[in-house]
Amino acid sequence: MKHYLPAAGLIVVLLLIWEAVARSINLLFILPSPSGVALKLWELKEVLLFDHLPSTLAIILIGLAISIVLGVGIAVWMNMSKIAERAFYPIIISSQMIPTIAIAPIFIMWFGYSIWSKVVVTVLITFFPITVSTFDGLKSSSKELRELLLTMGAGKKEIFFKLQVPSAKPYFYSGLKVAVTLSVIGAAIGEWLGAQAGLGYFSRRMMTQFDGAAVFAPIVLLSTVGVVLFVVVKVLEHKSLKWRNMK
Structure with a gap:
């Protein structure tokens, strides 16, 4: 727990500064105080937790599941085939050059206000770190160990599961940690642009009512x-x- 004390202390200091600034300017519809946001969160807890949170969680979890399957599958394919790498890698990189906020309305036109328009936005954001990290992990396996396994009569299957997969695991989790944080952003963007429920949708609706605390909650x-x-x-x-934690 001691490792988290500096971060906790910094958060408390920042919240106190925020509280002081918000109270001094007294424009709560623009900059609500942390205490005001906390009170509003408590006031709206049932609406947020039972009406809107499940919708957002569904988008996040479905999007992440698709991204993991799609990202790992493409990474393995690119690792096994140079042709697949040359075909997919430039497209994967290019997909991140398009601003999500610009292309998200197109998905809403295609899928309407259903959950799938938001899921596609989430997948578009999250599959990239999973794919690239897993692919780099598969490529990072030791050449010396590979040659050793080959001299011992190992085939491609044994090399993949006993050498490349263990090598790729840390990279996969690094990509997944980035992806889970981005999935929240993807779900919120999708809900902001078009939804009938969800935390992003609720925040946008409260913005039209100039209720700053309800926007932040x-x-x-x-x-x-x-x-x-x-x-x-x-x-x-x-x-x-x-095995890594034992080092």
Whole structure:
């Protein structure tokens, strides 16, 4: 716990500064105080937790699941085939050059206000770090160990599962930690542009009513979801990579 004391102290200081500035300018519809946001979050807890949070969580989890399957699958394919690498890698890089906020309305035109327009936005943002990190991990396996396995009569299957997969695991989890935080952003962007429920949708609706605290309340909840997902991935990483933790 001592490792987190500096971060906790900095957060407290920043919140106190925010509280003081918000109270001094007295423009709560633009810059609500942290205490005002906390009170609004408590006031709206049932609406946010039971009406809007499940919708956002569904988008995040479905988007992440698709990104993991798609990203790992493409990474493995590119690792096995130079043709696949030359075909997919430039497209994967190019997909990140298009501003998500610009292309998201197109998905809403295609899929309407259903959950899938938001899922596609989330996948577009999250599959990139998973794909690139996993691919780099597969490529990072030791050439010396590969040659040793070949001299011992190992085939491509044994080399892949006993050498490349263990080498790629730390890279995969690094990409996944980035992806889970981006998934929250992707879901919020999709809901902001067109939705009938969700934390992003609720925040946008409150903005039209000039209720600053109500705008910030779902954002705080979104941040909490991102932190929880990050911690879950860290725990899975710790359990999956016990050999690294013993060093």
